[in-house]
Amino acid sequence: MAGEENVKEELRSQDASSNLSQHEAAGHPHSWSLEMLLHRLRTDHTKQDDKFANLLDAVGEFGTFQRRLVALTFIPSIMSAFFMFAGYFVFTAQKPYCNTSWILAVGPNLSEAEQLNLTIPRGPNGNFLMCLMYLPVPWNLDSIIHFGLNDTDKCQDGWIYPDAKKRSLINEFDLVCDAETKKDTAHIMFMAGILIGSLIFGLITDKMGRYPAILLSLLGLIIFGFGTAFVNSFHLYLLFRFGISQSVVGYSISSISLATEWLVGKHRAHAIILEHCFFAVGAMLLTGIAYSLPHWRLLFLVGGALAVPLISYIWILPESPRWLMMKGKVKEAKQMLCYAASVNKKTIPSNLLDEVQLPRKKVTQASVLDFCKNRQLCKVILVMSCVWFTVSYTYFTLSLRMRELGVSVHFRHVVPSMMEVSARLCCIFLLQQIGRKWSLAVTLLQTIIWCLLLLFLPEGLKSMTILVLTLGEFSLAATVTVFFLYTAELLPTVLRATGLGLVFLASATGAILSLTIINQTPSFLPIFLCCVLAIVAFSLSFLLPETRDQPLFDSLDHSPQMRNKVKDMTPEDTSSDDMSSDDMSEEAAKNVILNAQILRLFPYPVSKPA
Structure with a gap:
């Protein structure tokens, strides 16, 4: 083998004794260099497992096409936050x-x-x-x-x-005295929309595609967002808020699925982080507009007008080639990849393009029941549902606690939103250095610390309590970002959106439970439950595998446990018998030979990489 001889000649030309003395002087003979080498070998091995990642590399890892795709997520994220939190600004406190x-x-x-x-x-x-x-x-x-x-x-x-200085829902529909509880009804109705929408859009996104699901959710934002300005009764307002919440969750599920399947490596994480940062920007934009407008209907008119340009996504938004391939639409997948390559001014090698073939098994029949049949996927859904329930319950509990302290609605959105942007940007460093699994654990641990502080803070320290509440929301913002990326990478392409929809069910349940408990129980109990739930979620997060530098798997028969075999690979695992395998590629053979030569140069025990 030509590659074999090249590797041998290159290794012979190195001064083995010089390398050995340098490593011994460092106190850790050659273990560091071997760990670095093994990391490269593991990364190369995962690329071999994910042939589609090689195609995306050929298209252009993060070219003009991918940058444009990421930019297209910014405006809908801003508008999603705008319509999601607008419900808090239409209930301006009035004295009747x-x-x-x-x-x-x-x-x-x-x-x-x-x-x-x-x-x-x-x-x-x-x-x-x-x-x-x-x-x-x-x-x-x-x-x-x-x-x-x-x-x-x-x-x-x-x-x-x-x-009254402003016209709000309260003084227009007289939501006071016996009708004052209708304000909480509006929030519960919004969460009910998230609950229903997560199921509907999860199924739509996997059955019909990411592209139509995004368009449908954006259409819902425009219709229900703009239409809210013209409702003539509170019950009709509830109906339109129900529609808005379904559109918001539908866009979240479909856009994350699309970004996950188009981008590779660190760019996937960066795209989701930026999308969430612009979500926080949308909350800040809403606060400024709501403060300056004298009528609640004008708020939705402005939001609807800003959302109208999203209609152009019909012509500029791409479909996911991974989803097309798994649905048997190979021709459309190749066309989409070739178009992306042309935008990036790249050419896909014909041998790589020929690897885009029909899946071995029919995956179009994948359903929610497969989460019960597959133990690994069942574990992922259960753990992530617990985490999302905890995050949602804790976030709304902290937000409601801040409202009880008399903090203005504008402060409750501007300051936390500014901190959420910085929290999500910090996730870039965390995800690169310690991976998805430990990033989730670290952010949950921070949440536990802030909740414990709240539990033991004296009631008279209002300023300190507000500070700790804000820091708690800071940690939760980072947790949400890591959570979305981690969950999307753990799920297969054929059920990625459905799985995200299932964990969104836990989100809506946690929010509704928070509203119920905080109104009917002593003040210490909701925070105590936050601590307990965060500790449980923190413990369960260690049951999941790491996904950093690992390939996405597309079908149900691509078991995620295979990742662990690659992750635990050491030089001792390589032997001459490995090279006799018929299906081993030339690059894999090079790696085996390289390991063997290094073991000859450094005949000392090798510590396994962490």
Whole structure:
């Protein structure tokens, strides 16, 4: 073999004794160099396992086409955050009083203060009661002033909002007194939409493709987002929020699937991190716009207008070639790859393009039931569902706790969003240095620490509590980013979106449970549950395999346990018998020979890489 002789000649030309003395002087004879070499060998081996990664390398690892694809995720991410959090800004706090305009019939010249003083009872603290009024009487104004009114009842003719500076859902649909709980109903309805949408869009994305699922979710954002500005009842508002939440979760699932399958290596992680950073930017943009607008309907009109350009994605968004290949659409997959290569000004070698063949087994029949049949996938879904439930429950609990402390809605979104951008950018370093598994563990450990601090902080330290709450949201933002990347890499192409949809179910459940518990239990219990859940999620995260520098697997018969065999490969595992295998490639043979030669040069025990 020509490659074999080249490797031998290159190794003979090296000064073995010089290398040996250098490593001995370092105190760790040649173990470091072998670890570096084995890392390269493992990386090369994974590329052999993932032939599609070789195709993407030939297309251009991160060329113009891939950069454009990543940029296309920015605007929808901004708009998703805009419509998702807009529901918090339409419930601006208002101080209502019963509408007692009946007294103006007998005293048309009464001032607003005099009207309230005559018709609204006061509480023990001397303030006017917001949900009670004096019943009207057929007296003249002098008699009312002289004798006063005594009989009270609930507000009969609606409410007035004398101190209102903005038009909100509260003063438009009178969501006060007995109807005040409808504000939480709106949040629960939004989470119910995420719950239903995760199932629907998970199935649509895997059955119909990433491209139509993204277009459908963007269309939903435009229709339901813009249409919310024209609702004429609170129940219709709930219906449109339900549609918006389905669109938001649908875009999240389909866009992450598309980015995961088009990008390789560190670029995949960077793309998802940037997408989440722009999600936080969308929350900050929303805060600025909501602060400046006087009417809640204008907020949705502006959002709908900003989302209209997303219609152009019909002509510029690509489909995933991995998904096309697994669905048997080989011709379309090749066309998509060739188009991407032409944009990157690359040429795909014909031998690589010929490797795009129909899958050995029919995978179009993959379904949710396969998660129960495959033990590894079942473990992934259960662990990630636990993690996502914990993250969602903890995030909403911390957010609601901050609201209880009287922090303004604008502060609750601007400051955490700014910190979330930095938290997600920190994930770039974490993911490169310690991988997906340990990054998830580190961010969960940070969450545990902040929750424990909250549990033992005295109630009087308001500023310190707000700081710890903000740091908790900082850690959770990093956890979410690592979680999405890690989950997408653990799932097969044929069920990637369905799996993401299943773990989103846990997210909606955690959010709904948080709203329920924090309103009906003592203040320490929700935070205590955050600590317990975070510890459980932290422990379970170690059950999952590492995916850094590992190939994506496309079908159910491509077992993820094969990754561990590559990961644990050492020089002792290589022998001359390996070279006799018929299916070994020339490059693999080179690696075996190289290991054997190094063992001859360095005849000392070799420590296994961590």
